[in-house]
Amino acid sequence: MATRRTISGFSNPLVKFLRSLREKKHRKREKRFLAEGLRLLTDARECGIVPEMLVMATGRDPHPLLDALEDAVAAAGGEIVEMDVDILAKVTGKDNPQAVAGVFAEFDTRIANVDRRAAPIWLVAQALRDPGNLGTMLRTGDAVGAGGLILIDDCADPFSVEAVRASMGAIFTQKLAIARWDEFIAWLRQDEGQLVAASLRDPTDYREAPYAAPCFLMVGNESQGLPREYEEACDLRVTIPMRGRADSLNAAVAGAVLAYEALAHLDRS
Amino acid sequence: MATRRTISGFSNPLVKFLRSLREKKHRKREKRFLAEGLRLLTDARECGIVPEMLVMATGRDPHPLLDALEDAVAAAGGEIVEMDVDILAKVTGKDNPQAVAGVFAEFDTRIANVDRRAAPIWLVAQALRDPGNLGTMLRTGDAVGAGGLILIDDCADPFSVEAVRASMGAIFTQKLAIARWDEFIAWLRQDEGQLVAASLRDPTDYREAPYAAPCFLMVGNESQGLPREYEEACDLRVTIPMRGRADSLNAAVAGAVLAYEALAHLDRS
Numbered sequence: 197m198a199t200r201r202t203i204s205g206f207s208n209p210l211v212k213f214l215r216s217l218r219e220k221k222h223r224k225r226e227k228r229f230l231a232e233g234l235r236l237l238t239d240a241r242e243c244g245i246v247p248e249m250l251v252m253a254t255g256r257d258p259h260p261l262l263d264a265l266e267d268a269v270a271a272a273g274g275e276i277v278e279m280d281v282d283i284l285a286k287v288t289g290k291d292n293p294q295a296v297a298g299v300f301a302e303f304d305t306r307i308a309n310v311d312r313r314a315a316p317i318w319l320v321a322q323a324l325r326d327p328g329n330l331g332t333m334l335r336t337g338d339a340v341g342a343g344g345l346i347l348i349d350d351c352a353d354p355f356s357v358e359a360v361r362a363s364m365g366a367i368f369t370q371k372l373a374i375a376r377w378d379e380f381i382a383w384l385r386q387d388e389g390q391l392v393a394a395s396l397r398d399p400t401d402y403r404e405a406p407y408a409a410p411c412f413l414m415v416g417n418e419s420q421g422l423p424r425e426y427e428e429a430c431d432l433r434v435t436i437p438m439r440g441r442a443d444s445l446n447a448a449v450a451g452a453v454l455a456y457e458a459l460a461h462l463d464r465s
Numbered sequence: 466m467a468t469r470r471t472i473s474g475f476s477n478p479l480v481k482f483l484r485s486l487r488e489k490k491h492r493k494r495e496k497r498f499l500a501e502g503l504r505l506l507t508d509a510r511e512c513g514i515v516p517e518m519l520v521m522a523t524g525r526d527p528h529p530l531l532d533a534l535e536d537a538v539a540a541a542g543g544e545i546v547e548m549d550v551d552i553l554a555k556v557t558g559k560d561n562p563q564a565v566a567g568v569f570a571e572f573d574t575r576i577a578n579v580d581r582r583a584a585p586i587w588l589v590a591q592a593l594r595d596p597g598n599l600g601t602m603l604r605t606g607d608a609v610g611a612g613g614l615i616l617i618d619d620c621a622d623p624f625s626v627e628a629v630r631a632s633m634g635a636i637f638t639q640k641l642a643i644a645r646w647d648e649f650i651a652w653l654r655q656d657e658g659q660l661v662a663a664s665l666r667d668p669t670d671y672r673e674a675p676y677a678a679p680c681f682l683m684v685g686n687e688s689q690g691l692p693r694e695y696e697e698a699c700d701l702r703v704t705i706p707m708r709g710r711a712d713s714l715n716a717a718v719a720g721a722v723l724a725y726e727a728l729a730h731l732d733r734s
Contacts, residue, residue: 239710328597332715341708362715369710403729437728439610441508441638445721446601446631452718453725459706460672 202254203279206286210277214251214287217299220353229355231367232288232297234261239365240298241265246272247298253281256293265296302355305374307346307383314371315343316409316462319451320391322348322377322426323417330354331362332448333415337370338363340455344371346412348380348426381429384412392458393422394450395433402434407458408465415451467539471523472548475555479546483520483556486568489622498624500636501557501566503530508634509567510534515541516567522550525562534565571624574643576615576652583640584612585678585731588720589660591617591646591695592686599623600631601717602684606639607632609724613640615681617649617695650698653681661727662691663719664702671703676727677734684720 203210216222217230228248231237237247238261250269252262269276281293288295312318319337324330330352334345345354351374352359360367375383384391392407393414400406414430416422421444427433436445436453445453472479485491486499497517500506506516507530519538521531538545550562557564581587588606593599599621603614614623620643621628629636644652653660661676662683669675683699685691690713696702705714705722714722 243710332718335711335715336718338709338711339705339707339714341706364711364713366709366711436608436725438608439728440607440635441512442604442607442633442635444633445608446604446717448715449601449605449718449721452714453721456705456722457725459708 199275201277203277203283206283211283211287214297214299218357220356223302223353223355227302228299229302229360230297230299230357231360232295232357234259234294234296236360236365237265237296237298240300240368241268243368245300245368246274247300249275249277249299251277251279251284251287251297253284253293253295254278255281262296303372305372307373307375307380310344310346310371310373312343312387312389312410315341316411317342317455317458318344318346318410318412319455320346320348320412320414321351321447321451322414322422323420324351324415324447325418327352327356327358328362329418329446329448331359331367333451334363334366334370336448336452336455338366340459342370342455344373346373346375346380348375348377377426390431391429392432392434392454393427393430394436394454395427395430396435397427397433399433399435402436402454402457405432405434407432407461409462411458411462413451413454413458415447418447467542468544470546472546472552475552480548480552480556483566483568487626489625492571492622492624496571497568498571498629499566499568499626500629501564501626503528503563503565505629505634506534506565506567509569509637510537512637514569514637515543516569518544518546518568520546520548520553520556520566522553522562522564523547524550531565572641574641576642576644576649579613579615579640579642581612581656581658581679584610585680586611586724586727587613587615587679587681588724589615589617589681589683590620590716590720591683591691592689593620593684593716594687596621596625596628597631598687598715598717600628600636602720603632603635603639605717605721605724607635609728611639611724613642615642615644615649617644617646646695659700660698661701661703661723662696662699663705663723664696664699665704666696666702668702668704671705671723671726674701674703676701676730678731680727680731682720682723682727684716687716
């Protein structure tokens, strides 16, 4: 049975709790994150992932997808919270009576739980700092049929509202793992897996390279790129043409160009 | 000869002017925009584009690239302004004594000034709302050797601080044009040019499509995609594989995947 309650005061501790989930330190302490919007929550539901708590406005218009969400949360024994639209606006930052938010338990992100044979392509991001880039990589991973995204070293928090939004629901479909480099490379070398990065060190043309599944495509930090040691640990270094003045692509763009190229090769083989 | 002056008060009208350039309405009124950071300003200088006004901190450390900037501004008869580091922080939003900013005249963005034969690839964005996506498309355009970016309908302002920063200097290398759809399509059809978009309407596989220069690669609004009428006006509609749950890519990613594919085809032909 679902718990139902209605919040009518700004000072309710639940409002404070929900707002606190916009900050990383509170998310880590609570091991919870926030996803907003009917589309994102519906994506989650269709993947079988239901929020522990569903937050909606009291005066909202009925909507069949909202009803489906409510039913799913109720069936899972979750909590359904209604609040005045002006209080909801404080939580979501949007003055929209149709706004809806869900509180989810953070996923298990241990790399030991990644099943590398589940997909031909995996994306790897090293010290990626922009939550928009991180969410975009999840979205690209979903599009190319990747298994998930492995975050190496100090990346942006994948459970931030911005990253979750940029993922367009892929946070619920892509496996997410977080590891230090040493931990990642030790795990990778326990079994088969090709580590690939864009690099200027004796690289192969990215259009001609021998991609092999499971293929781990790694991109580096937005301003530093990959550390030399990481590039040297790669099985395959590839080069993407740069015809202009700039010497690099946006990190999420580089990952996508590589991922679509690898996909085309792996489809052929 | 350059004009030189030192600003020591927060209330100086120039400080207000510089801050105002962070807002679109003021940029449009002044026909000026702000670019920040030594790297970006050096990129501009190396492209032969010098700010009308260069703004620096009084107590900065010497730097050969800053000297080169000062010399270039002086030679062009521009203005060099020094201010206390705490006042500069109010202008740039960064508490960094090495911060530097330049005020540039907005470029002429009339589509009539685009020389389509100057490059094999052109990027076209329709109602692109995110300044980060817009800047990223400029950066990608530079990387593929595109001629520039044509903005159709109501896009984000390419002269915003965010778009300029995301372009990583490509705002100074890529031709930028702004046009309504009717104006763009009339201009395009005056001469040869292939209009291409990702589409689900009887498309060709994007890996097999007959790209032809000058090739105009168009991406649509982040949430709506392209209007049907625009898709129907295309010479070539292509499809990019979507293997997951999502039905679209991030707009800047879609543009990059198409642009790199077109580049490989046009290189071969």
